[in-house]
Amino acid sequence: MNDDAMDLRTRMRQTTREAISHAALRLAIEQGPNGLVLVRVQDIATAAGVSSRTYNNYFSSRAEAICAFQADQSKRAGDALSSRPADEPLDEALIAAMVELYTDPEPDRAGLRMIMSTPELEGEALKAFSMAEGPLAEAIAARTGIDPGYDLFPAVTAAAVAGAVRVAGRHWLEAGDSGSFAAILRSALSCVVPAAPLQAPKISDRAAN
Amino acid sequence: MNDDAMDLRTRMRQTTREAISHAALRLAIEQGPNGLVLVRVQDIATAAGVSSRTYNNYFSSRAEAICAFQADQSKRAGDALSSRPADEPLDEALIAAMVELYTDPEPDRAGLRMIMSTPELEGEALKAFSMAEGPLAEAIAARTGIDPGYDLFPAVTAAAVAGAVRVAGRHWLEAGDSGSFAAILRSALSCVVPAAPLQAPKISDRAAN
């Protein structure tokens, strides 16, 4: 997980990936609304300092490149939950973990708006947020001791949390000045996580099979 | 909503749309795993009895065509909930509506597997399921009297429900013979909807802001 622990080659690869995705998002934003269609692959590659062929070795579509940051962030959702104290109730741990993860840098309004409000990017944006579901479901299963093969609770909760994060983001973009993203995120998450703790005591029943 | 109530032109258009999407999904399934890349736009158009140009008038990508049925079904989620008795509690109404909607024809295993288990279709599949969120959120807001502009509850719940449906579908595909889709769907939905009724009484508090 730590860059310093990796090979030089691996680090370079990571750097290149970030350079490309960063350039892609930046260029799209600079072109203003409807900027996606104007940004050509060649532009992104040039801005990132690589050939257009190399760009394609990392991403198979502009949408994927632009949403890469959001996707990478979501992938860390499992770790974010796992790093919470084990004795913390699931609902509190989930909220704390998500707030910590998604407000590490306070999200960039322009970037998030580009990702979430561009029709052509809709599918990729959903994909980016749903990247959190797998790791998150595993972390929830590990924390509660529920076997995800027999009980849908971990996967469903993970999906609900990911959905709440997405809704919070959209709301934060629309009613911009109404508060910090952290506050909105908490409020969104509290709509779905309260159901969670009720399940926890049933571990013995659930894990029995 | 009823075909008979529409113009002849509108009906024809609907028929063409279904013919194309049906042909797209069928051809992809026939090609077996990895069938997506093998199916050309020309094949789909020919199978549907239209020109490839007309195909593009209806869909802007193969993925969109293949997932059209799923998307159309999801769009009816709001109506499904609205048509439940007004005095039915939200959680029961939600479960009943979703079960009714998504098991009207018992889903086709091959089709659902194609949509949900093909990486290239992942974004479009998520889009298809998330189509339910908007209408569903409106229906929830109308039923509970909550103003979606000030309270995230309708949108978050809608996203959670849509996510639960998706997870249920995936689980139904994997552990195929474990039960009917309706049963799995109920079990998935009960992981997220119980939180709902608790919110209803707080309308005055929430709407105050």
Added chain:
DNA sequence: TCTCAAATTGCGTGCTGCGCACCATGTGCG
């Protein structure tokens, strides 16, 4: 019947995704 709007189609174009072969640069071994 006549006129208008909507839908289908063929054609042409620019871009994209990707396979292939070649080259450059880290990496590990004797």
Added chain:
DNA sequence: CGCACATGGTGCGCAGCACGCAATTTGAGA
């Protein structure tokens, strides 16, 4: 220290796709 290998970057080229445009056909309404 030097050498062979593996990994990743690059240039080239192709097939397919999305879409704008303009002509034609067909349903809708007066």
